[in-house]
Amino acid sequence: MTIAPENFRATLNDTELERLLESSEQLSYQPDDEIDWDAPLDPTKYGLNPEWSTLYGTRLWSEMSEEQRIALTRHEVASIMSTGIWFETLLQHLILRSQYSAPYGGSEFRWALTEIADECRHSLMFSKTCAKLDASDYRPQRYVHELARLLKNVANGEISYGCILVAEEILDVMQRDWLRGEDVLDEVRTTSKIHVVEEARHMKFARMEIVDYLKGVSPTRRRVSAYVIAAAATFIVREMVSKDVYANVGLPRERAIAEAKANTHHHNLMRMSCVHLMDFLSEAGLLTPAAMRMYRSVHML
Template structure:
């Protein structure tokens, strides 16, 4: 095969790849036009907050199934789940801000007239609304704004500065899909606060587009990855997944529920029920990433420590 012929094949492959990306972006833009929500208008922010409803599905609590949970009063359980829901939302805001910056950096290199860039900008607008929605829901519950520790926020600055391609989109999947799995339970559970259910419903509907976008881009960018590039992404992806999953619950939520923080942290660390829920919440991400070669090798040690595997 001549070099000129090889170049023609590469060009044809590149054109087909771009056609697929642009076609998918057009479909996602059409979906956004049909089903997008403004939480400021869609949610009744003045509706009363019932005293007898959980902040989230209790089975997703880090203490559910432990002896400590059994000793807690029902009011303590309700309080804890409100604070845990706010903590999870705070982690979501933290990573959505990272995601928005990574997306802007990626889109900067592309033609804004293309559907790909226009859907990317649409996703950024969605994520802005989601972050505001999460913050307002915690405020409405009268719960503090839970943020990751300062060292983790600093680490996030480094991640968003260097992460690109499959690492950026793959890391996004770990954050988005576990939250998606949780919220699918929250929005269907009549034991849960109406506000949480409405917030979850909006987020699940809009996030389905973002997850599809991230999956397609991860797979697309791994097709031409070398063995060393694949290993590099795999390890850094495991680090980001570990930090995301192990920082969903801020330890201050236990004090808010009147619990001994050291005892509650020890109970959560040993809680096999919660570990099973984490594996359940990340299983679709793991299956997908394994299919594109991003699960395996030394990185699995971190994923096991995070109870993802």
């Protein structure tokens, strides 16, 4: 199913696109200049704010030693970054497809290539961070990986940019907390700062694209798009922290999975991180009853 060929769209505001391009020129980072990849990790610091751990506040967390907590958060952040690499690879494919027939001299085309360049740098810095953390190469489950392969080959229009937006919005709130965490590894704080600053532009562009693609569409198309975006969001959230992280740090796997699944503290953090996203989806007419059920299933709503 292909949604909305490009020649049926209105042209995005060139002034806004030029502002994004100017911002990218003035405020972008080179991770290799910001991070000392050879410096030893601080053994006392977490991979992410302890409050963002999937087990924080559970009975198992209270039984864990400080070393286990630090190790768990490092594997959790490595899993989240690995999921980020997976999804950034997918979204680059989506953006390239959307621009395949675009005017090559246009500001939208130039912005799209700028965003892809940003995503390549982000994936490289996430990859280097995971290697420095010496964490396992976490991947989505095989069936999710294959569903995403289908999505990147058939999605278009507001579905493409809706999927991009939900993934980036969820990570944005997490990383804003991580970059302020004095007990978080410097490497994670710096990568979070870079990602937050540069993804703010990407999210603005995604919102612009979604609104543009939805102008004058039928109610049926809007419902279908809302459902596909919500389905993609649920898979992204479920795959962010691999179930393998628990055994990899010496925790009882099944007990850890059960306690994480029932962790209301983490559920509340997820809902908090999605407030602005849900507001936007509602305004865009993409928060249908069917989509809301899916978001609630992963505590995004």
